[in-house]
Amino acid sequence: MNNSRPIGVFDSGIGGLTVVRALMRHLPHENLIYFGDTARVPYGPKSAQVVREYALQDTDELLKHDVKFIIIACNTVSAVALDVVQKRAKVPVLGVILPGAEAAVRATKKNRLGVIGTVGTVLSNAYTNAIRQMNPDIHVFSQACPLFVPLAEEGWTSHPATELVAKEYLFPLTLEKIDTLILGCTHYPLLKDVIDSVLHKSVTLIDSGEATALSAVQLLEERGLRNQSVLKPNMQFFVSDIPHKFAEVGERFLGQKLGKIQRVSGFSA
Amino acid sequence: MNNSRPIGVFDSGIGGLTVVRALMRHLPHENLIYFGDTARVPYGPKSAQVVREYALQDTDELLKHDVKFIIIACNTVSAVALDVVQKRAKVPVLGVILPGAEAAVRATKKNRLGVIGTVGTVLSNAYTNAIRQMNPDIHVFSQACPLFVPLAEEGWTSHPATELVAKEYLFPLTLEKIDTLILGCTHYPLLKDVIDSVLHKSVTLIDSGEATALSAVQLLEERGLRNQSVLKPNMQFFVSDIPHKFAEVGERFLGQKLGKIQRVSGFSA
Numbered sequence: 088m089n090n091s092r093p094i095g096v097f098d099s100g101i102g103g104l105t106v107v108r109a110l111m112r113h114l115p116h117e118n119l120i121y122f123g124d125t126a127r128v129p130y131g132p133k134s135a136q137v138v139r140e141y142a143l144q145d146t147d148e149l150l151k152h153d154v155k156f157i158i159i160a161c162n163t164v165s166a167v168a169l170d171v172v173q174k175r176a177k178v179p180v181l182g183v184i185l186p187g188a189e190a191a192v193r194a195t196k197k198n199r200l201g202v203i204g205t206v207g208t209v210l211s212n213a214y215t216n217a218i219r220q221m222n223p224d225i226h227v228f229s230q231a232c233p234l235f236v237p238l239a240e241e242g243w244t245s246h247p248a249t250e251l252v253a254k255e256y257l258f259p260l261t262l263e264k265i266d267t268l269i270l271g272c273t274h275y276p277l278l279k280d281v282i283d284s285v286l287h288k289s290v291t292l293i294d295s296g297e298a299t300a301l302s303a304v305q306l307l308e309e310r311g312l313r314n315q316s317v318l319k320p321n322m323q324f325f326v327s328d329i330p331h332k333f334a335e336v337g338e339r340f341l342g343q344k345l346g347k348i349q350r351v352s353g354f355s356a
Numbered sequence: 357m358n359n360s361r362p363i364g365v366f367d368s369g370i371g372g373l374t375v376v377r378a379l380m381r382h383l384p385h386e387n388l389i390y391f392g393d394t395a396r397v398p399y400g401p402k403s404a405q406v407v408r409e410y411a412l413q414d415t416d417e418l419l420k421h422d423v424k425f426i427i428i429a430c431n432t433v434s435a436v437a438l439d440v441v442q443k444r445a446k447v448p449v450l451g452v453i454l455p456g457a458e459a460a461v462r463a464t465k466k467n468r469l470g471v472i473g474t475v476g477t478v479l480s481n482a483y484t485n486a487i488r489q490m491n492p493d494i495h496v497f498s499q500a501c502p503l504f505v506p507l508a509e510e511g512w513t514s515h516p517a518t519e520l521v522a523k524e525y526l527f528p529l530t531l532e533k534i535d536t537l538i539l540g541c542t543h544y545p546l547l548k549d550v551i552d553s554v555l556h557k558s559v560t561l562i563d564s565g566e567a568t569a570l571s572a573v574q575l576l577e578e579r580g581l582r583n584q585s586v587l588k589p590n591m592q593f594f595v596s597d598i599p600h601k602f603a604e605v606g607e608r609f610l611g612q613k614l615g616k617i618q619r620v621s622g623f624s625a
Contacts, residue, residue, distance in 0.1 A: 125402075126396070126402065126406050127395070127396045132509075132599045132601070133394075133597050133599045133600075134597050134598055134599055134600065137395050137597045137599075206600045207600065210600060233506060233509070234503075234507065234510055234512075237502060237505075237506040238503065240401075240502070241502055241503055243503075246520075246524070248503075248517045248520035248521045248524070251515075251516055251517035251520060252517045255515070255517070327406075328402050328403050328405075328406045330401045330402045330403055330406075331401055331402075331475045331479060332475065
């Protein structure tokens with residue numbers, strides 16, 4: 088086994104770059120390959136059937152690069168297609184749902200958890216099912232927030248309109264007196280401040296991407312897959328389209344410049 | 357020539373149903389086939405190259421149904437791919453840009469026009485170029501409004517957040533003292549009231565879909581293509597995915613129930 092092989096990360100678009108950001112912090116010596124299906128983004132409103140088909144194609148794209156480990160940096164895919172991706176890949180696969188759910192279960196004191204995500208993630212009940220398996224006494228309250236993704240991509244992270252939208256979506260969760268909220272979409276960490284400002288101060292926010300990076304560290308250790316090199320790692324970014332404003336939006340998500348982006352063809356045919 | 361052959365209409369998703377609505381009003385006896393590429397929606401933020409590839413596949417889908425005439429009910433596609441669609445189809449093809457531009461040129465009194473649309477439509481300069489060809493003395497001011505599509509799909513047509521978003525996007529156009537505004541995206545007619553409320557009362561709104569339906573009537577007449585039957589026409593709706601909340605959102609755009617929706621495969625492979 089060659090441990091210098093890259094970790095493969097995929098997402099429906101650029102949201103997964105927030106997960107890459109966390110991975111770079113916790114695994115600074117791992118080589119990374121990112122694939123974002125920007126030609127068909129977003130997956131959130133789409134049917135589970137189509138998301139599963141797309142997820143398999145995304146997986147195949149990463150497998151071409153001989154990755155040692157795959158991280159599904161998309162809540163919608165993790166919610167509805169983890170099983171098919173695991174079946175297709177011959178390498179370990181980690182989604183963002185379980186790590187996020189585990190972190191939330193550890194954090195809650197009153198056993199009242201909120202989950203926000205895309206329509207696809209929320210309708211799948213993936214977080215609720217995962218949490219109930221860990222602790223059946225926990226009450227889970229879910230809310231789809233479809234406007235959060237376009238607001239984050241537009242960069243309106245502290246706009247009064249975003250605050251109004253957040254208030255509207257999160258009001259039902261405040262009524263349920265949640266003490267912990269899972270940010271169940273990789274775009275949402277960009278709206279952390281606004282989300283925080285409309286919730287009670289005591290509510291803990293759980294970033295599934297951050298939790299996933301920590302799980303990835305553990306999994307690589309357990310399987311003896313950590314890269315032993317301490318050289319500057321190689322980062323490669325592949326997308327199925329280079330949409331308008333891509334560099335600008337991507338930089339906001341990654342927290343630094345992306346460098347060279349390569350377009351992969353075959354995702355529009 | 358068999359004039360009972362259907363008119364084919366395609367769009368990136370469901371926005372084009374506002375054009376179908378106008379067509380049903382102005383051409384109540386025409387058979388219609390609609391194709392919405394809901395598996396890959398939205399096209400607005402995507403690169404021109406990918407939009408052109410998708411547009412050709414959408415066109416091929418309609419051509420399978422022996423359509424007599426194709427209407428591109430999507431501003432982004434009309435802006436960047438009208439030429440390739442016209443080349444591919446052996447039947448007349450009408451986009452929404454020219455009819456919308458013509459209606460606006462007729463409406464403006466002060467020769468100061470605004471255009472709002474997706475990033476793709478605005479960056480293409482398609483409206484600006486079309487208007488300047490008709491009348492080089494007209495000043496055109498464009499503004500991309502990426503959040504309008506998700507707001508319309510979420511049904512927040514009179515929400516205070518939508519009003520704040522509209523104010524932010526339209527403020528630069530009000531400074532330019534436009535007297536006419538082209539709604540250069542098929543989603544925007546749903547936000548007409550909010551858009552109207554933040555503009556000066558004297559500003560005329562131009563619905564490109566409505567203008568396109570009127571152009572379609574004229575074109576069918578000229579080419580002798582009008583259906584002579586006065587029977588209730590046949591309406592068929594095809595999509596590449598049946599996403600969450602599809603029936604609900606579609607009904608809002610069409611202004612009536614859609615009836616049977618058929619999913620076409622091959623758009624995710």
